Amino acid sequence: xxxxxxxxxxxxxxxxxxxxxxxxxxxxxxxxxxxxxxxxxxxxxxxxxxxxxxxxxxxxxxxxxxxxxxxxxxxxxxxxxxxxxxxxxxxxxxxxxxxxxxxxxxxxxxxxxxxxxxxxxxxxxxxxxxxxxxxxxxxxxxxxxxxxxxxxxxxxxxxxxxxxxxxxxxxxxxxxxxxxxxxxxxxxxxxxxxxxxxxxxxxxxxxxxxxxxxxxxxxxxxxxxxxxxxxxxxxxxxxxxxxxxxxxxxxxxxxxxxxxxxxxxxxxxxxxxxxxxxxxxxxxxxxxxxxxxxxxxxxxxxxxxxxxxxxxxxxxxxxxxxxxxxxxxxxxxxxxxxxxxxxxxxxxxxxxxxxxxxxxxxxxxxxxxxxxxxxxxxxxxxxxxxxxxxxxxxxxxxxxxxxxxxxxxxxxxxxxxxxxxxxxxxxxxxxxxxxxxxxxxxxxxxxxxxxxxxxxxxxxxxxxxxxxxxxxxxxxxxxxxxxxxxxxxxxxxxxxxxxxxxxxxxxxxxxxxxxxxxxxxxxxxxxxxxxxxxxxxxxxx
Amino acid sequence: xxxxxxxxxxxxxxxxxxxxxxxxxxxxxxxxxxxxxxxxxxxxxxxxxxxxxxxxxxxxxxxxxxxxxxxxxxxxxxxxxxxxxxxxxxxxxxxxxxxxxxxxxxxxxxxxxxxxxxxxxxxxxxxxxxxxxxxxxxxxxxxxxxxxxxxxxxxxxxxxxxxxxxxxxxxxxxxxxxxxxxxxxxxxxxxxxxxxxxxxxxxxxxxxxxxxxxxxxxxxxxxxxxxxxxxxxxxxxxxxxxxxxxxxxxxxxxxxxxxxxxxxxxxxxxxxxxxxxxxxxxxxxxxxxxxxxxxxxxxxxxxxxxxxxxxxxxxxxxxxxxxxxxxxxxxxxxxxxxxxxxxxxxxxxxxxxxxxxxxxxxxxxxxxxxxxxxxxxxxxxxxxxxxxxxxxxxxxxxxxxxxxxxxxxxxxxxxxxxxxxxxxxxxxxxxxxxxxxxxxxxxx
Numbered sequence: 001x002x003x004x005x006x007x008x009x010x011x012x013x014x015x016x017x018x019x020x021x022x023x024x025x026x027x028x029x030x031x032x033x034x035x036x037x038x039x040x041x042x043x044x045x046x047x048x049x050x051x052x053x054x055x056x057x058x059x060x061x062x063x064x065x066x067x068x069x070x071x072x073x074x075x076x077x078x079x080x081x082x083x084x085x086x087x088x089x090x091x092x093x094x095x096x097x098x099x100x101x102x103x104x105x106x107x108x109x110x111x112x113x114x115x116x117x118x119x120x121x122x123x124x125x126x127x128x129x130x131x132x133x134x135x136x137x138x139x140x141x142x143x144x145x146x147x148x149x150x151x152x153x154x155x156x157x158x159x160x161x162x163x164x165x166x167x168x169x170x171x172x173x174x175x176x177x178x179x180x181x182x183x184x185x186x187x188x189x190x191x192x193x194x195x196x197x198x199x200x201x202x203x204x205x206x207x208x209x210x211x212x213x214x215x216x217x218x219x220x221x222x223x224x225x226x227x228x229x230x231x232x233x234x235x236x237x238x239x240x241x242x243x244x245x246x247x248x249x250x251x252x253x254x255x256x257x258x259x260x261x262x263x264x265x266x267x268x269x270x271x272x273x274x275x276x277x278x279x280x281x282x283x284x285x286x287x288x289x290x291x292x293x294x295x296x297x298x299x300x301x302x303x304x305x306x307x308x309x310x311x312x313x314x315x316x317x318x319x320x321x322x323x324x325x326x327x328x329x330x331x332x333x334x335x336x337x338x339x340x341x342x343x344x345x346x347x348x349x350x351x352x353x354x355x356x357x358x359x360x361x362x363x364x365x366x367x368x369x370x371x372x373x374x375x376x377x378x379x380x381x382x383x384x385x386x387x388x389x390x391x392x393x394x395x396x397x398x399x400x401x402x403x404x405x406x407x408x409x410x411x412x413x414x415x416x417x418x419x420x421x422x423x424x425x426x427x428x429x430x431x432x433x434x435x436x437x438x439x440x441x442x443x444x445x446x447x448x449x450x451x452x453x454x455x456x457x458x459x460x461x462x463x464x465x466x467x468x469x470x471x472x473x474x475x476x477x478x479x480x481x482x483x484x485x486x487x488x489x490x491x492x493x494x495x496x497x498x499x500x501x502x503x504x505x506x507x508x509x510x511x512x513x514x515x516x517x518x519x520x521x522x523x524x525x526x527x528x529x530x531x532x533x534x535x536x537x538x539x540x541x
Numbered sequence: 542x543x544x545x546x547x548x549x550x551x552x553x554x555x556x557x558x559x560x561x562x563x564x565x566x567x568x569x570x571x572x573x574x575x576x577x578x579x580x581x582x583x584x585x586x587x588x589x590x591x592x593x594x595x596x597x598x599x600x601x602x603x604x605x606x607x608x609x610x611x612x613x614x615x616x617x618x619x620x621x622x623x624x625x626x627x628x629x630x631x632x633x634x635x636x637x638x639x640x641x642x643x644x645x646x647x648x649x650x651x652x653x654x655x656x657x658x659x660x661x662x663x664x665x666x667x668x669x670x671x672x673x674x675x676x677x678x679x680x681x682x683x684x685x686x687x688x689x690x691x692x693x694x695x696x697x698x699x700x701x702x703x704x705x706x707x708x709x710x711x712x713x714x715x716x717x718x719x720x721x722x723x724x725x726x727x728x729x730x731x732x733x734x735x736x737x738x739x740x741x742x743x744x745x746x747x748x749x750x751x752x753x754x755x756x757x758x759x760x761x762x763x764x765x766x767x768x769x770x771x772x773x774x775x776x777x778x779x780x781x782x783x784x785x786x787x788x789x790x791x792x793x794x795x796x797x798x799x800x801x802x803x804x805x806x807x808x809x810x811x812x813x814x815x816x817x818x819x820x821x822x823x824x825x826x827x828x829x830x831x832x833x834x835x836x837x838x839x840x841x842x843x844x845x846x847x848x849x850x851x852x853x854x855x856x857x858x859x860x861x862x863x864x865x866x867x868x869x870x871x872x873x874x875x876x877x878x879x880x881x882x883x884x885x886x887x888x889x890x891x892x893x894x895x896x897x898x899x900x901x902x903x904x905x906x907x908x909x910x911x912x913x914x915x916x917x918x919x920x921x922x923x924x925x926x927x928x929x930x931x932x933x934x935x936x937x938x939x940x941x942x943x944x945x946x947x948x949x950x951x952x953x954x955x956x957x958x959x960x961x962x963x964x965x966x967x968x969x970x971x972x973x974x975x976x977x978x979x980x981x982x983x984x985x
Contacts, residue, residue: 082611
């Protein structure tokens with residue numbers, strides 16, 4: 001069915017009903033606002049009566065809509081809405097937490113009782129008590145500003161947009177194309193025993209596509225993902241991004257990638273676009289500077305960090321050009337909010353992580369800053385659902401532009417004799433203390449004599465986080481800055497997904513180790529019983 | 542669990558009664574979960590979660606939409622049905638849309654234990670006390686995660702299918718680190734019945750590895766023979782198992798396309814080493830799982846047998862298009878072993894590396910299934926058939942395909958957690974030749 005044909009099958013009444021589908025959840029949210037105060041009084045009153053020195057109540061409603069197009073087919077139309085609450089308590093220096101979908105007064109009182117009981121179960125054998133700072137009380141309501149609330153946009157307009165993207169890719173010669181759109185609205189109500197009562201709404205969107213070309217004769221295939229980032233924005237973002245032109249370019253680049261020469265491995269100079277560099281910032285600076293990691297609280301899963309508290313103000317993390325700052329206030333930032341999920345106000349809490357190359361600050365949540373002798377939390381708590389215990393999560397963490405505002409990516413490329421310009425994300429992997437990373441990309445352009453010189457394939461760059469940032473010798477100016485980010489950054493047990501943005505300018509790095517992934521694979525998928533060229537068996541079975 | 546089986550049935554019936562669309566499928570997932578985390582030898586968070594999610598898919602001909610909610614009162618159900626129907630009417634026709642699955646007979650799942658379901662949450666917290674106190678006494682720092690899940694899954698549709706299955710699971714993993722010498726060890730277990738839970742053994746294993754891995758030395762990277770403990774094997778082999786799919790091959794974008802001539806079928810081909818065998822079987826008590834996947838029965842299925850590809854997952858639409866029976870994706874992984882002890886496996890290696898755990902596995906090259914990842918929490922040199930001390934961790938770039946081609950020997954299968962997955966798996970440690978350790982990691 002052609003994309004316009006299906007509209008004529010849809011009745012006017014049907015359109016009206018579907019367009020209003022999210023009004024129901026809005027009405028439900030209004031209902032919560034009406035009763036939240038009494039829920040809070042009941043839950044926090046019960047918790048403190050049972051001996052909690054601190055307690056908070058979180059109510060969260062999460063609405064999401066996802067659309068998925070495969071070639072010319074709309075294969076996924078899905079709407080999710082979750083609503084529930086949790087009570088977190090601190091009793092005799094031990095945390096307790098309980099969550100459910102029961103939003104009655106009796107329900108939240110039961111949660112308070114369960115949370116206190118599970119905290120008390122540690123009595124008698126706990127080592128160090130948890131201690132938290134006193135937070136100021138806030139009474140506030142905040143909504144993320146967006147131009148067009150994506151939940152008010154008719155479904156048909158979104159589907160039309162997605163089908164147009166796929167159509168452009170198919171016209172350009174894609175054998176396959178998938179297009180997706182996710183939109184999320186989080187509504188949170190927080191009350192704590194310090195006296196805060198906070199209501200917040202955040203909205204975000206993630207448009208994506210992947211175009212794939214194949215060569216049946218060789219069995220080869222290549223894909224090219226969209227470089228469009230997710231944003232803390234409304235429908236204006238997927239509407240205004242030039243996906244049609246990008247889809248056409250993506251198919252051209254996928255074909256070129258499949259036929260491109262394989263990279264010669266070795267030390268090379270790299271110019272990295274913001275569309276790739278944001279993830280390198282995320283993995284090599286964002287995660288290592290989470291204080292809970294550095295102190296061992298994530299040792300069993302996400303890991304710890306090379307960046308230990310003794311390195312504060314001492315470690316030369318990067319070259320003098322490198323300044324990386326954290327905030328939760330940036331326009332369209334995925335981590336942007338007025339208060340974190342501990343109830344700490346974010347305005348005024350912006351901070352440098354790396355300042356002119358020197359490591360300056362960790363990210364912290366409630367009860368953490370004092371462990372390294374610093375004053376209170378810098379507002380980095382987040383819980384990804386009503387049933388999630390708040391964790392320290394990344395704020396927006398961004399590479400600041402270089403000193404010359406006029407420097408462009410072309411200027412950076414001009415300074416490279418033999419290197420690679422990398423755009424978009426591919427694979428990423430880093431060790432559990434964030435030393436050894438290895439990243440690929442979406443598109444690799446060879447640089448010869450200061451100019452782009454066709455594409456390369458099979459490229460991965462690998463290095464040590466600190467060595468890498470110290471090899472930075474060129475940054476784009478403010479005009480080259482782009483806001484990128486991740487919709488789902490994973491951390492914790494059970495895992496939680498957090499949205500986070502990273503602004504970046506293009507940057508140049510000297511002498512980075514470049515691998516050839518085809519060579520790493522051992523050529524054409526390796527031969528059965530391939531010979532060892534290192535190591536040996538004592539005796540074969 | 543948060544919803545009794547009878548209540549789940551009533552809920553499904555009520556929703557199906559409300560639906561006016563041509564077809565409907567209801568899925569209810571309900572669980573009472575307990576999550577206890579600890580770090581630096583103290584509990585860092587202790588949570589009780591009562592959750593329910595209700596998902597409804599309705600269809601008008603080839604138009605369909607899905608709506609999910611956590612609310613179950615009558616008004617919420619009516620809203621759910623209204624929303625799903627409105628969205629489905631708006632959705633374009635999907636040429637690949639399939640009607641709800643027909644009723645079938647399903648084997649009764651064996652992934653349930655009353656003992657696990659009835660354990661008091663406060664008691665579960667207490668299980669950790671001797672483990673943490675042992676770590677304190679040993680002078681190591683531990684961090685870990687105990688999770689108990691008591692849940693139920695109900696699937697019903699307008700074709701008359703109704704299937705309800707309950708499951709219990711306890712997963713436990715622990716990382717021990719030494720304050721000096723950068724030693725680190727990890728171990729895990731996963732059981733259905735708490736009768737089989739031995740937290741102390743897990744703790745001892747992790748502490749032992751931490752102490753043994755102190756003061757690692759650098760060893761040059763390169764291709765070498767490795768002994769992969771079960772935790773590493775399961776992550777690498779699952780990567781391949783989940784990519785044994787018919788449709789991507791038929792479309793020319795599977796790693797299998799480069800392994801056979803154009804026009805040839807990979808089924809039956811000897812694509813792996815002779816000793817590579819992978820199965821799934823929901824009724825194997827070693828790692829049980831649900832006996833259906835979205836209403837299609839899951840049965841014992843050989844995926845790779847003695848090196849030959851035996852099965853590919855096929856979705857319902859693609860099966861109909863290609864004239865094949867549908868084949869659901871596996872619900873667990875079973876890999877038989879030779880029964881050798883870990884010492885015997887190490888004893889077979891003259892010069893190599895023992896890898897106890899891997900981490901951050903990510904795809905580098907889909908054409909060859911090349912993945913990258915790192916070793917962590919205990920990596921040891923092997924010299925002349927004996928462990929020869931700890932070595933620094935490595936990054937590796939290797940294809941699971943090559944691993945299944947280069948199996949030299951295997952040990953006794955066991956059930957362990959993955960580094961980023963709790964998919965039920967029962968796999969042996971393996972000796973694998975020519976494993977590509979590409980660079981050194983300073984992490985410890």
